[in-house]
Amino acid sequence: MAETVEDVHQLDPLELWEHARSFEFWFGSVQGYLEGSSYGRHPEVPEKVTDPGERDRLVTALCNYCVGETIALEGAGALIRVAPNRPSKVFLATQTVDEGRHLEVLVHRLLELGVRDPEAEIERRASPGLREFQRRHQELVRGEDWEAALFAQNVILEAMEFSVFHRHAQLADPRTREVLLGIVKDERRHIGFGENELGRLLTRHPAVRERLARVRRELDPLVMRSFEEAMRELGAPEAERSDLARSYLQAVERLGFA
Protein backbone atom coordinates (compact mmCIF):
# COMPACT_ATOMS: atom_id res chain seq x y z
CA MET A 1 0.00 0.00 0.00
CA ALA A 2 1.14 3.53 -0.67
CA GLU A 3 2.10 6.21 1.84
CA THR A 4 2.97 3.82 4.65
CA VAL A 5 4.44 5.69 7.60
CA GLU A 6 6.68 3.90 10.09
CA ASP A 7 4.90 5.11 13.22
CA VAL A 8 2.03 7.47 12.63
CA HIS A 9 1.84 8.37 16.30
CA GLN A 10 5.21 10.12 16.06
CA LEU A 11 4.02 12.57 13.40
CA ASP A 12 3.45 16.19 14.35
CA PRO A 13 -0.22 17.26 14.34
CA LEU A 14 -0.11 19.13 11.06
CA GLU A 15 1.60 16.27 9.26
CA LEU A 16 -0.82 13.83 10.80
CA TRP A 17 -3.75 15.91 9.56
CA GLU A 18 -2.35 16.03 6.04
CA HIS A 19 -1.81 12.28 5.93
CA ALA A 20 -4.58 10.95 8.04
CA ARG A 21 -7.55 11.42 5.84
CA SER A 22 -7.15 8.53 3.43
CA PHE A 23 -7.80 4.81 3.37
CA GLU A 24 -4.18 4.27 2.32
CA PHE A 25 -2.93 5.98 5.45
CA TRP A 26 -5.40 4.20 7.70
CA PHE A 27 -4.29 0.84 6.37
CA GLY A 28 -0.61 1.66 6.87
CA SER A 29 -1.39 2.79 10.42
CA VAL A 30 -3.31 -0.22 11.66
CA GLN A 31 -1.34 -2.84 9.77
CA GLY A 32 1.59 -2.65 12.17
CA TYR A 33 -0.33 -3.40 15.33
CA LEU A 34 -3.10 -5.61 13.98
CA GLU A 35 -1.06 -7.97 11.85
CA GLY A 36 -0.80 -11.37 13.48
CA SER A 37 -3.50 -10.54 16.01
CA SER A 38 -6.97 -12.01 16.17
CA TYR A 39 -9.79 -10.08 17.81
CA GLY A 40 -7.35 -7.50 19.08
CA ARG A 41 -4.76 -9.73 20.69
CA HIS A 42 -2.16 -12.35 19.89
CA PRO A 43 -3.55 -15.88 20.26
CA GLU A 44 -0.83 -17.10 22.63
CA VAL A 45 -1.62 -14.59 25.43
CA PRO A 46 -2.84 -16.67 28.41
CA GLU A 47 -6.09 -16.21 30.32
CA LYS A 48 -5.30 -15.01 33.84
CA VAL A 49 -8.76 -14.07 35.08
CA THR A 50 -9.88 -16.94 37.29
CA ASP A 51 -11.26 -15.26 40.42
CA PRO A 52 -15.10 -14.97 40.14
CA GLY A 53 -15.17 -11.52 41.75
CA GLU A 54 -12.49 -10.16 39.44
CA ARG A 55 -14.26 -11.71 36.44
CA ASP A 56 -17.56 -10.10 37.42
CA ARG A 57 -16.02 -6.64 37.83
CA LEU A 58 -14.25 -7.01 34.48
CA VAL A 59 -17.47 -8.08 32.74
CA THR A 60 -19.24 -4.98 34.06
CA ALA A 61 -16.42 -2.72 32.89
CA LEU A 62 -16.31 -4.35 29.44
CA CYS A 63 -20.09 -4.08 29.07
CA ASN A 64 -19.84 -0.35 29.70
CA TYR A 65 -16.95 -0.05 27.25
CA CYS A 66 -19.21 -1.74 24.68
CA VAL A 67 -21.83 0.96 25.31
CA GLY A 68 -19.13 3.61 24.78
CA GLU A 69 -17.95 1.99 21.57
CA THR A 70 -21.51 1.67 20.28
CA ILE A 71 -21.98 5.40 20.91
CA ALA A 72 -18.72 6.00 19.02
CA LEU A 73 -19.67 3.68 16.15
CA GLU A 74 -23.09 5.23 15.63
CA GLY A 75 -21.66 8.72 16.04
CA ALA A 76 -18.80 8.28 13.57
CA GLY A 77 -21.15 6.74 11.00
CA ALA A 78 -23.68 9.55 11.36
CA LEU A 79 -21.00 12.26 11.12
CA ILE A 80 -20.03 11.12 7.61
CA ARG A 81 -23.17 12.74 6.19
CA VAL A 82 -22.43 15.99 8.05
CA ALA A 83 -18.70 16.23 7.23
CA PRO A 84 -17.99 19.23 4.99
CA ASN A 85 -15.55 17.60 2.55
CA ARG A 86 -14.54 14.29 1.00
CA PRO A 87 -11.25 13.73 2.89
CA SER A 88 -13.07 14.22 6.21
CA LYS A 89 -15.72 11.73 5.10
CA VAL A 90 -13.02 9.21 4.22
CA PHE A 91 -11.30 9.72 7.59
CA LEU A 92 -14.61 9.24 9.42
CA ALA A 93 -15.18 6.04 7.43
CA THR A 94 -11.86 4.71 8.76
CA GLN A 95 -12.90 5.82 12.24
CA THR A 96 -16.23 4.04 11.81
CA VAL A 97 -14.53 0.74 11.10
CA ASP A 98 -12.10 1.34 14.02
CA GLU A 99 -15.07 1.80 16.36
CA GLY A 100 -16.76 -1.29 14.94
CA ARG A 101 -13.55 -3.23 15.54
CA HIS A 102 -13.35 -1.98 19.13
CA LEU A 103 -16.89 -3.14 19.77
CA GLU A 104 -16.10 -6.50 18.20
CA VAL A 105 -12.93 -7.18 20.22
CA LEU A 106 -14.65 -6.17 23.47
CA VAL A 107 -17.63 -8.42 22.75
CA HIS A 108 -15.18 -11.21 21.92
CA ARG A 109 -13.46 -10.67 25.26
CA LEU A 110 -16.86 -10.98 26.99
CA LEU A 111 -17.42 -14.29 25.21
CA GLU A 112 -13.98 -15.49 26.38
CA LEU A 113 -15.01 -14.65 29.93
CA GLY A 114 -18.05 -16.89 29.57
CA VAL A 115 -20.76 -14.32 28.83
CA ARG A 116 -23.25 -16.27 26.70
CA ASP A 117 -25.46 -13.42 25.46
CA PRO A 118 -23.31 -10.26 25.32
CA GLU A 119 -26.07 -7.99 23.98
CA ALA A 120 -28.36 -8.85 26.92
CA GLU A 121 -25.50 -8.57 29.42
CA ILE A 122 -24.50 -5.15 28.08
CA GLU A 123 -28.07 -3.96 28.37
CA ARG A 124 -28.27 -5.26 31.96
CA ARG A 125 -24.99 -3.78 33.19
CA ALA A 126 -24.87 -0.43 31.36
CA SER A 127 -24.43 2.46 33.76
CA PRO A 128 -27.18 5.11 33.87
CA GLY A 129 -24.59 7.90 33.52
CA LEU A 130 -23.29 6.47 30.26
CA ARG A 131 -26.81 5.96 28.92
CA GLU A 132 -27.57 9.62 29.64
CA PHE A 133 -24.35 10.59 27.83
CA GLN A 134 -25.43 8.39 24.88
CA ARG A 135 -28.81 10.11 24.66
CA ARG A 136 -27.29 13.60 24.61
CA HIS A 137 -24.50 12.61 22.24
CA GLN A 138 -27.03 11.22 19.74
CA GLU A 139 -29.00 14.46 19.87
CA LEU A 140 -25.86 16.45 19.09
CA VAL A 141 -24.83 14.22 16.19
CA ARG A 142 -28.33 14.14 14.73
CA GLY A 143 -28.51 17.93 15.00
CA GLU A 144 -26.06 18.02 12.07
CA ASP A 145 -24.03 20.80 13.69
CA TRP A 146 -20.59 19.72 12.42
CA GLU A 147 -18.46 21.57 14.98
CA ALA A 148 -20.53 20.61 18.03
CA ALA A 149 -20.97 17.01 16.92
CA LEU A 150 -17.28 16.57 16.09
CA PHE A 151 -16.34 18.10 19.45
CA ALA A 152 -18.67 15.73 21.31
CA GLN A 153 -17.46 12.73 19.31
CA ASN A 154 -13.73 13.19 18.67
CA VAL A 155 -12.77 15.29 21.66
CA ILE A 156 -15.12 14.57 24.58
CA LEU A 157 -16.06 10.94 23.89
CA GLU A 158 -12.65 9.91 22.55
CA ALA A 159 -10.78 11.64 25.37
CA MET A 160 -13.07 9.93 27.87
CA GLU A 161 -12.43 6.50 26.33
CA PHE A 162 -8.72 7.18 25.94
CA SER A 163 -8.37 8.10 29.61
CA VAL A 164 -10.37 5.12 30.92
CA PHE A 165 -8.78 2.53 28.64
CA HIS A 166 -5.27 3.83 29.17
CA ARG A 167 -5.72 3.75 32.94
CA HIS A 168 -7.44 0.35 32.97
CA ALA A 169 -4.71 -1.17 30.74
CA GLN A 170 -2.17 -0.48 33.47
CA LEU A 171 -4.19 -2.58 35.95
CA ALA A 172 -5.60 -5.21 33.61
CA ASP A 173 -4.89 -8.89 32.99
CA PRO A 174 -2.65 -9.57 29.95
CA ARG A 175 -5.43 -10.34 27.44
CA THR A 176 -7.55 -7.32 28.37
CA ARG A 177 -4.44 -5.12 28.43
CA GLU A 178 -3.46 -5.98 24.86
CA VAL A 179 -7.01 -5.43 23.62
CA LEU A 180 -7.24 -2.05 25.38
CA LEU A 181 -3.82 -0.83 24.21
CA GLY A 182 -4.76 -1.59 20.59
CA ILE A 183 -7.90 0.49 21.03
CA VAL A 184 -5.95 3.35 22.63
CA LYS A 185 -3.71 3.59 19.54
CA ASP A 186 -6.77 4.18 17.37
CA GLU A 187 -8.21 6.70 19.84
CA ARG A 188 -5.07 8.81 19.56
CA ARG A 189 -5.58 9.03 15.81
CA HIS A 190 -9.22 10.02 16.27
CA ILE A 191 -8.42 12.66 18.88
CA GLY A 192 -5.67 14.00 16.61
CA PHE A 193 -8.16 14.45 13.80
CA GLY A 194 -10.68 16.21 16.06
CA GLU A 195 -8.05 18.52 17.54
CA ASN A 196 -6.66 19.47 14.14
CA GLU A 197 -10.01 19.94 12.47
CA LEU A 198 -11.45 22.02 15.33
CA GLY A 199 -8.19 23.85 15.94
CA ARG A 200 -8.15 25.14 12.37
CA LEU A 201 -11.84 26.05 12.57
CA LEU A 202 -11.35 27.99 15.79
CA THR A 203 -8.51 29.97 14.28
CA ARG A 204 -10.76 31.08 11.44
CA HIS A 205 -14.00 31.37 13.43
CA PRO A 206 -13.27 32.21 17.09
CA ALA A 207 -17.00 32.56 17.84
CA VAL A 208 -17.35 28.78 17.56
CA ARG A 209 -15.38 28.49 20.81
CA GLU A 210 -18.30 29.66 22.97
CA ARG A 211 -20.67 27.16 21.36
CA LEU A 212 -18.23 24.32 22.03
CA ALA A 213 -17.71 25.51 25.61
CA ARG A 214 -21.48 25.20 26.15
CA VAL A 215 -21.39 21.63 24.84
CA ARG A 216 -18.54 20.85 27.19
CA ARG A 217 -20.29 22.37 30.20
CA GLU A 218 -23.22 20.10 29.48
CA LEU A 219 -21.26 16.89 28.83
CA ASP A 220 -18.51 17.12 31.45
CA PRO A 221 -20.75 16.18 34.41
CA LEU A 222 -21.99 13.14 32.47
CA VAL A 223 -18.40 12.14 31.69
CA MET A 224 -17.40 12.49 35.35
CA ARG A 225 -20.40 10.47 36.47
CA SER A 226 -19.52 7.72 33.99
CA PHE A 227 -15.90 7.72 35.25
CA GLU A 228 -17.06 7.44 38.82
CA GLU A 229 -19.32 4.50 38.03
CA ALA A 230 -16.68 2.73 35.90
CA MET A 231 -13.85 3.10 38.42
CA ARG A 232 -16.08 2.04 41.30
CA GLU A 233 -16.89 -1.17 39.39
CA LEU A 234 -13.18 -1.78 38.83
CA GLY A 235 -12.53 -1.29 42.54
CA ALA A 236 -10.07 1.54 41.90
CA PRO A 237 -9.02 3.69 44.91
CA GLU A 238 -10.09 7.34 45.21
CA ALA A 239 -6.68 8.65 44.05
CA GLU A 240 -6.94 6.67 40.82
CA ARG A 241 -10.34 8.23 40.14
CA SER A 242 -8.89 11.72 40.51
CA ASP A 243 -6.02 10.84 38.16
CA LEU A 244 -8.50 9.65 35.57
CA ALA A 245 -10.53 12.85 35.75
CA ARG A 246 -7.31 14.89 35.48
CA SER A 247 -6.15 12.93 32.45
CA TYR A 248 -9.47 13.56 30.70
CA LEU A 249 -9.45 17.27 31.56
CA GLN A 250 -5.90 17.65 30.24
CA ALA A 251 -6.82 15.97 26.94
CA VAL A 252 -9.77 18.31 26.45
CA GLU A 253 -7.98 21.44 27.64
CA ARG A 254 -5.34 21.15 24.95
CA LEU A 255 -7.96 22.82 22.76
CA GLY A 256 -8.10 25.78 25.09
CA PHE A 257 -11.26 25.07 27.09
CA ALA A 258 -9.95 25.59 30.60
Added chain:
Amino acid sequence: MTTDFLKGYDIQYWLESCPQGYLMDTEYGHRPGEKEPELVAQDPVLREQAVRTTVQLVLGERCALAASSGLINAAPDEASKRFLATQTLDEARHVEVFTRRLHDLGVKASELEDTLTSFANPHLVRFAETLLEVVDRKDFVAGVVGQNLVLEGMAFHVFEMMFAANQQANPKFAHTLSGTIADERRHVGFGENRIGGLIRQQPERKRDVERLQRDMSYHMLATFGAAFREGPRPDEVAERLRKAGVERSGQDSWQGVQLGEASPEELERVLGDTILKEFKLRLARVGLDYQTPLRPV
Protein backbone atom coordinates in the same frame (compact mmCIF):
# COMPACT_ATOMS: atom_id res chain seq x y z
CA MET B 1 -29.67 -18.11 12.86
CA THR B 2 -28.80 -14.47 12.24
CA THR B 3 -25.82 -14.60 14.58
CA ASP B 4 -24.31 -17.62 12.82
CA PHE B 5 -24.28 -16.14 9.33
CA LEU B 6 -22.98 -12.80 10.68
CA LYS B 7 -19.87 -14.59 11.99
CA GLY B 8 -18.76 -14.70 8.36
CA TYR B 9 -19.13 -10.93 8.11
CA ASP B 10 -17.22 -9.78 11.18
CA ILE B 11 -14.39 -7.24 11.15
CA GLN B 12 -11.71 -9.82 11.88
CA TYR B 13 -12.75 -11.68 8.71
CA TRP B 14 -12.87 -8.42 6.78
CA LEU B 15 -9.37 -7.42 7.96
CA GLU B 16 -7.89 -10.75 6.90
CA SER B 17 -9.67 -11.02 3.55
CA CYS B 18 -9.71 -7.43 2.34
CA PRO B 19 -6.93 -5.06 3.58
CA GLN B 20 -4.65 -7.96 4.51
CA GLY B 21 -5.86 -10.05 1.53
CA TYR B 22 -6.72 -8.87 -1.96
CA LEU B 23 -5.77 -5.24 -1.30
CA MET B 24 -2.28 -6.05 -0.06
CA ASP B 25 0.41 -4.47 -2.24
CA THR B 26 -2.05 -2.27 -4.08
CA GLU B 27 -1.93 1.51 -4.43
CA TYR B 28 -5.29 3.25 -4.68
CA GLY B 29 -6.74 -0.12 -5.71
CA HIS B 30 -4.28 -0.95 -8.51
CA ARG B 31 -0.77 -2.33 -8.68
CA PRO B 32 1.98 0.14 -7.75
CA GLY B 33 3.26 2.14 -10.69
CA GLU B 34 0.39 1.35 -13.08
CA LYS B 35 -0.81 4.30 -15.14
CA GLU B 36 -3.73 5.15 -17.42
CA PRO B 37 -2.85 4.21 -21.04
CA GLU B 38 -1.30 7.14 -22.91
CA LEU B 39 -3.97 6.88 -25.60
CA VAL B 40 -6.73 7.59 -23.05
CA ALA B 41 -4.88 10.65 -21.83
CA GLN B 42 -4.14 11.97 -25.34
CA ASP B 43 -7.34 11.26 -27.29
CA PRO B 44 -9.99 13.82 -26.22
CA VAL B 45 -12.92 11.55 -27.13
CA LEU B 46 -11.57 8.55 -25.23
CA ARG B 47 -10.60 10.74 -22.29
CA GLU B 48 -14.05 12.29 -22.07
CA GLN B 49 -15.64 8.85 -22.19
CA ALA B 50 -13.37 7.69 -19.34
CA VAL B 51 -14.19 10.79 -17.29
CA ARG B 52 -17.94 10.38 -17.91
CA THR B 53 -17.86 6.73 -16.82
CA THR B 54 -15.75 7.45 -13.73
CA VAL B 55 -18.04 10.31 -12.68
CA GLN B 56 -20.97 7.85 -12.44
CA LEU B 57 -18.77 5.53 -10.34
CA VAL B 58 -17.82 8.34 -7.94
CA LEU B 59 -21.45 9.45 -7.58
CA GLY B 60 -22.70 5.89 -7.07
CA GLU B 61 -20.04 5.28 -4.43
CA ARG B 62 -20.75 8.58 -2.67
CA CYS B 63 -24.38 7.52 -2.44
CA ALA B 64 -23.31 4.10 -1.10
CA LEU B 65 -21.04 5.75 1.48
CA ALA B 66 -23.82 8.01 2.76
CA ALA B 67 -26.31 5.12 2.82
CA SER B 68 -24.14 2.50 4.53
CA SER B 69 -22.94 4.93 7.21
CA GLY B 70 -26.49 6.18 7.75
CA LEU B 71 -27.81 2.63 8.15
CA ILE B 72 -25.49 1.90 11.10
CA ASN B 73 -27.85 3.83 13.36
CA ALA B 74 -30.85 1.97 11.96
CA ALA B 75 -29.42 -1.56 12.26
CA PRO B 76 -31.39 -3.68 14.75
CA ASP B 77 -28.40 -5.59 16.15
CA GLU B 78 -24.78 -4.98 17.06
CA ALA B 79 -23.31 -7.48 14.55
CA SER B 80 -25.07 -5.78 11.62
CA LYS B 81 -23.76 -2.41 12.82
CA ARG B 82 -20.24 -3.84 12.73
CA PHE B 83 -20.68 -5.25 9.23
CA LEU B 84 -21.98 -1.88 8.05
CA ALA B 85 -18.88 -0.27 9.55
CA THR B 86 -16.73 -2.37 7.20
CA GLN B 87 -19.03 -1.58 4.31
CA THR B 88 -18.76 2.12 5.13
CA LEU B 89 -14.98 1.95 4.84
CA ASP B 90 -15.21 -0.12 1.65
CA GLU B 91 -17.44 2.53 0.08
CA ALA B 92 -15.15 5.34 1.24
CA ARG B 93 -12.24 3.51 -0.36
CA HIS B 94 -14.21 3.23 -3.60
CA VAL B 95 -14.93 6.97 -3.51
CA GLU B 96 -11.22 7.55 -2.95
CA VAL B 97 -9.92 5.29 -5.75
CA PHE B 98 -12.41 6.48 -8.36
CA THR B 99 -11.86 10.12 -7.41
CA ARG B 100 -8.15 9.44 -7.76
CA ARG B 101 -8.80 8.08 -11.25
CA LEU B 102 -10.48 11.34 -12.21
CA HIS B 103 -7.34 13.16 -11.07
CA ASP B 104 -5.22 10.68 -13.07
CA LEU B 105 -7.36 11.55 -16.09
CA GLY B 106 -6.44 15.20 -15.65
CA VAL B 107 -9.36 16.54 -13.59
CA LYS B 108 -7.88 19.05 -11.14
CA ALA B 109 -9.04 19.04 -7.50
CA SER B 110 -10.55 22.51 -8.03
CA GLU B 111 -12.58 21.19 -11.00
CA LEU B 112 -13.83 18.02 -9.31
CA GLU B 113 -17.29 19.09 -8.16
CA ASP B 114 -18.07 20.93 -11.41
CA THR B 115 -16.98 17.87 -13.41
CA LEU B 116 -19.21 15.64 -11.31
CA THR B 117 -22.15 17.99 -11.78
CA SER B 118 -21.74 18.39 -15.52
CA PHE B 119 -21.45 14.64 -16.28
CA ALA B 120 -23.86 13.32 -13.62
CA ASN B 121 -26.56 11.08 -14.96
CA PRO B 122 -29.91 12.50 -13.68
CA HIS B 123 -31.32 9.01 -13.11
CA LEU B 124 -28.41 8.14 -10.83
CA VAL B 125 -28.95 11.39 -8.92
CA ARG B 126 -32.65 10.55 -8.52
CA PHE B 127 -31.78 7.02 -7.39
CA ALA B 128 -29.45 8.44 -4.73
CA GLU B 129 -32.14 10.85 -3.50
CA THR B 130 -34.68 8.02 -3.21
CA LEU B 131 -32.28 5.76 -1.31
CA LEU B 132 -31.14 8.48 1.07
CA GLU B 133 -34.75 9.41 1.88
CA VAL B 134 -35.23 5.82 3.05
CA VAL B 135 -32.01 5.92 5.08
CA ASP B 136 -33.06 9.20 6.70
CA ARG B 137 -36.25 7.48 7.87
CA LYS B 138 -34.03 4.84 9.55
CA ASP B 139 -35.84 2.12 7.59
CA PHE B 140 -33.24 -0.66 7.82
CA VAL B 141 -35.05 -3.25 5.65
CA ALA B 142 -35.82 -0.88 2.78
CA GLY B 143 -32.39 0.75 3.07
CA VAL B 144 -30.50 -2.54 2.79
CA VAL B 145 -32.69 -3.66 -0.13
CA GLY B 146 -32.00 -0.36 -1.93
CA GLN B 147 -28.31 -0.26 -1.08
CA ASN B 148 -27.09 -3.87 -0.98
CA LEU B 149 -29.47 -5.52 -3.43
CA VAL B 150 -30.59 -2.89 -5.96
CA LEU B 151 -27.59 -0.54 -6.13
CA GLU B 152 -24.81 -3.04 -5.46
CA GLY B 153 -26.52 -6.10 -6.92
CA MET B 154 -27.03 -4.31 -10.22
CA ALA B 155 -23.77 -2.37 -10.30
CA PHE B 156 -21.89 -5.60 -9.64
CA HIS B 157 -22.59 -6.82 -13.20
CA VAL B 158 -21.66 -3.48 -14.74
CA PHE B 159 -18.33 -3.63 -12.92
CA GLU B 160 -17.78 -7.16 -14.20
CA MET B 161 -18.47 -6.06 -17.75
CA MET B 162 -16.15 -3.07 -17.39
CA PHE B 163 -13.48 -5.32 -15.90
CA ALA B 164 -13.69 -7.65 -18.93
CA ALA B 165 -13.51 -4.70 -21.33
CA ASN B 166 -10.45 -3.20 -19.62
CA GLN B 167 -8.44 -6.27 -18.69
CA GLN B 168 -6.27 -5.96 -21.79
CA ALA B 169 -6.77 -2.32 -22.72
CA ASN B 170 -6.33 -0.71 -19.30
CA PRO B 171 -4.91 -3.04 -16.59
CA LYS B 172 -4.73 -0.19 -14.06
CA PHE B 173 -8.47 0.44 -14.23
CA ALA B 174 -9.23 -3.30 -14.41
CA HIS B 175 -7.26 -3.93 -11.21
CA THR B 176 -9.08 -1.09 -9.46
CA LEU B 177 -12.36 -2.64 -10.52
CA SER B 178 -11.41 -6.15 -9.38
CA GLY B 179 -10.99 -5.05 -5.74
CA THR B 180 -14.27 -3.18 -5.94
CA ILE B 181 -16.04 -6.27 -7.33
CA ALA B 182 -14.71 -8.39 -4.45
CA ASP B 183 -16.11 -5.85 -1.97
CA GLU B 184 -19.48 -5.67 -3.72
CA ARG B 185 -19.80 -9.46 -3.65
CA ARG B 186 -19.49 -9.35 0.15
CA HIS B 187 -22.03 -6.54 0.46
CA VAL B 188 -24.58 -8.31 -1.72
CA GLY B 189 -24.07 -11.51 0.31
CA PHE B 190 -24.77 -9.67 3.54
CA GLY B 191 -27.86 -8.02 2.03
CA GLU B 192 -29.30 -11.34 0.88
CA ASN B 193 -28.66 -13.10 4.18
CA ARG B 194 -29.82 -10.34 6.48
CA ILE B 195 -32.88 -9.21 4.53
CA GLY B 196 -34.08 -12.77 3.89
CA GLY B 197 -34.36 -13.27 7.65
CA LEU B 198 -36.01 -9.91 8.28
CA ILE B 199 -38.61 -10.37 5.54
CA ARG B 200 -39.53 -13.73 7.05
CA GLN B 201 -39.92 -12.04 10.45
CA GLN B 202 -41.83 -9.06 9.01
CA PRO B 203 -43.91 -10.36 6.07
CA GLU B 204 -46.05 -7.22 6.23
CA ARG B 205 -43.07 -5.28 4.80
CA LYS B 206 -42.98 -7.33 1.58
CA ARG B 207 -45.39 -5.20 -0.44
CA ASP B 208 -43.88 -1.77 0.27
CA VAL B 209 -40.31 -3.01 -0.14
CA GLU B 210 -41.22 -4.46 -3.55
CA ARG B 211 -42.71 -1.10 -4.56
CA LEU B 212 -39.47 0.60 -3.57
CA GLN B 213 -37.49 -1.98 -5.56
CA ARG B 214 -39.62 -1.21 -8.61
CA ASP B 215 -38.96 2.53 -8.41
CA MET B 216 -35.26 2.18 -7.66
CA SER B 217 -34.72 -0.45 -10.37
CA TYR B 218 -36.14 1.94 -12.94
CA HIS B 219 -33.52 4.59 -12.13
CA MET B 220 -30.68 2.07 -12.11
CA LEU B 221 -31.65 0.52 -15.46
CA ALA B 222 -32.14 3.98 -16.97
CA THR B 223 -28.66 4.95 -15.76
CA PHE B 224 -27.09 1.94 -17.48
CA GLY B 225 -29.08 2.56 -20.67
CA ALA B 226 -27.95 6.18 -20.82
CA ALA B 227 -24.33 5.11 -20.35
CA PHE B 228 -24.47 3.22 -23.65
CA ARG B 229 -26.28 5.95 -25.54
CA GLU B 230 -23.95 8.75 -24.46
CA GLY B 231 -20.35 9.08 -25.59
CA PRO B 232 -18.72 7.53 -28.64
CA ARG B 233 -20.09 4.34 -30.25
CA PRO B 234 -17.95 1.19 -29.94
CA ASP B 235 -17.14 1.27 -33.68
CA GLU B 236 -15.80 4.83 -33.27
CA VAL B 237 -13.67 3.72 -30.32
CA ALA B 238 -12.41 0.75 -32.38
CA GLU B 239 -11.50 3.08 -35.26
CA ARG B 240 -9.58 5.43 -32.95
CA LEU B 241 -7.72 2.50 -31.44
CA ARG B 242 -6.91 1.14 -34.92
CA LYS B 243 -5.57 4.53 -36.07
CA ALA B 244 -3.40 4.69 -32.97
CA GLY B 245 -1.99 1.27 -33.84
CA VAL B 246 -3.62 -0.57 -30.91
CA GLU B 247 -4.42 -4.20 -31.70
CA ARG B 248 -7.49 -5.67 -30.02
CA SER B 249 -6.74 -9.07 -28.54
CA GLY B 250 -10.25 -10.44 -28.96
CA GLN B 251 -10.15 -11.48 -25.30
CA ASP B 252 -12.51 -8.75 -24.10
CA SER B 253 -15.50 -11.04 -24.06
CA TRP B 254 -18.30 -10.99 -21.46
CA GLN B 255 -21.41 -13.19 -21.44
CA GLY B 256 -20.47 -14.39 -24.95
CA VAL B 257 -20.30 -10.88 -26.47
CA GLN B 258 -17.15 -9.32 -27.92
CA LEU B 259 -17.22 -6.02 -26.05
CA GLY B 260 -14.98 -4.20 -28.52
CA GLU B 261 -17.18 -5.04 -31.49
CA ALA B 262 -20.73 -5.01 -30.11
CA SER B 263 -23.16 -2.17 -30.85
CA PRO B 264 -24.52 -0.07 -27.95
CA GLU B 265 -27.88 -1.83 -28.42
CA GLU B 266 -26.27 -5.27 -28.09
CA LEU B 267 -24.33 -4.20 -25.01
CA GLU B 268 -27.42 -2.75 -23.38
CA ARG B 269 -29.40 -5.91 -24.14
CA VAL B 270 -26.81 -8.34 -22.75
CA LEU B 271 -26.23 -6.22 -19.66
CA GLY B 272 -29.98 -5.81 -19.07
CA ASP B 273 -30.58 -9.56 -19.53
CA THR B 274 -27.77 -10.49 -17.14
CA ILE B 275 -28.70 -7.93 -14.51
CA LEU B 276 -32.39 -8.78 -14.52
CA LYS B 277 -31.88 -12.54 -14.54
CA GLU B 278 -29.54 -12.43 -11.55
CA PHE B 279 -31.51 -9.73 -9.80
CA LYS B 280 -34.77 -11.70 -9.99
CA LEU B 281 -33.03 -14.78 -8.58
CA ARG B 282 -31.53 -12.73 -5.77
CA LEU B 283 -34.88 -11.18 -4.84
CA ALA B 284 -36.53 -14.61 -4.91
CA ARG B 285 -33.91 -15.90 -2.48
CA VAL B 286 -34.86 -13.21 0.04
CA GLY B 287 -38.59 -13.78 -0.48
CA LEU B 288 -39.36 -10.77 -2.71
CA ASP B 289 -41.01 -10.83 -6.16
CA TYR B 290 -39.42 -8.68 -8.85
CA GLN B 291 -41.64 -5.78 -9.86
CA THR B 292 -41.23 -4.48 -13.41
CA PRO B 293 -40.75 -0.70 -13.49
CA LEU B 294 -43.92 1.16 -14.54
CA ARG B 295 -42.13 3.34 -17.09
CA PRO B 296 -40.22 1.87 -20.02
CA VAL B 297 -36.47 2.21 -19.61
